[in-house]
Amino acid sequence: MSRSEAGGPTETAPCELALMTGMRIQEWSTLLLPELGLVDGLRPAFADVELKACAKFGRPRSVYVAPDPMELLDPYLLLERPEIVAKAQRSLRRRYRELFVIQRLEADGTRVRGVLDGLTITRTIENMKPDLRRLAVRETGDGLDPLACSSVRAAGCSPSRLGTRPAGGPGTG
Template identity: 40%
Template sequence: MLLPEIGLWPGMLGGAAEFTVQACAKYAKARTIYVAEDAVGSAEIFCLLERPNIVRRAARGLERKARDLFVVGEVDVAGGWVRGILDGVVREFQMSALDAKLRRITVFEGEFGLEALTLFVCRGGLMPGADAWKSYRHRAWTRMTDLADVRPAQRPRRPIGTRQAPVAMRTRACRRPATPGTSPRRTPRPSACLVVQQHELVLRPGPLLPSARPPGRRLQGQPVPQ
């Protein structure tokens, strides 16, 4: 895609874009391409953040290869044509008549020097070729499969206040199971114990259960201290 085709050209309004391609389409049949507004917005962010760095680094190399490029000097967005110098001759093309090979070597004089008229550029400063697009897709697939195997990050726990920290640590210690060989006196008693009576589970509250509540708060029905 060329920058004027998707509306990323000086003097053009933003929003969704719609343009016609033919020479680079399948069987060279004319067809209309519609680019949604969200996609154009993402492309605009790419042009503002990432694309300038690639263009700036590749500008000198493109200057040395200017004779082999189609250097555009005039763009008519309304008429859909571009005019420039190709092989030392002034040429004019409809954008829809530009095939993939010609699109790849189409450049214009930008902020940092010569830069590609296409939206996506590779390290050399021109539109990526067929082999480059294939490697991009393979690497994207590899990253996607690798990230699919990574477990999602666990939700962070709610931080404990300064007053609640000692009580919370004491409560966790009481609920920690006893290790074999531990002395009965040093074994922390659970805050609540399950007693098996004739294959029935009976929940009995332990003496340390009130310590689980945040300090400074009273239980329901507890009298307020005078």
């Protein structure tokens, strides 16, 4: 039985991590798993994340994700996220041609190579705009797996729930 079926809180780790690291909602909601070192089932003790294209006003900044927040990810990544991704498969498959389907992670997870609009492209992760980050998925034996660690809607976070509201409307903060 999932936590959501049991009536308990679901997907709280992304909201807690956003608060614990000082990341803005747009930064956290577009953070990709490789940026946290979460590749091929491995989880480092901590992560230094270089934010650029998804940072407010595109101003580069570094965010340190300490060991305690990283540990909060374990139940989310092992239990909650797979359930969310499984439920999203039908929608992801329907949108396949619109997605940035990653074929390969390069340079220790700092660059991605994949197909977007029928063209094979390579991008440096830190320079990927939020809209492209939201389209990034990998094909796995179980279907399509979004590279984003979370999303505002999937995490149940909203600007009002976190006590902040981005200037200029949704997705601009």
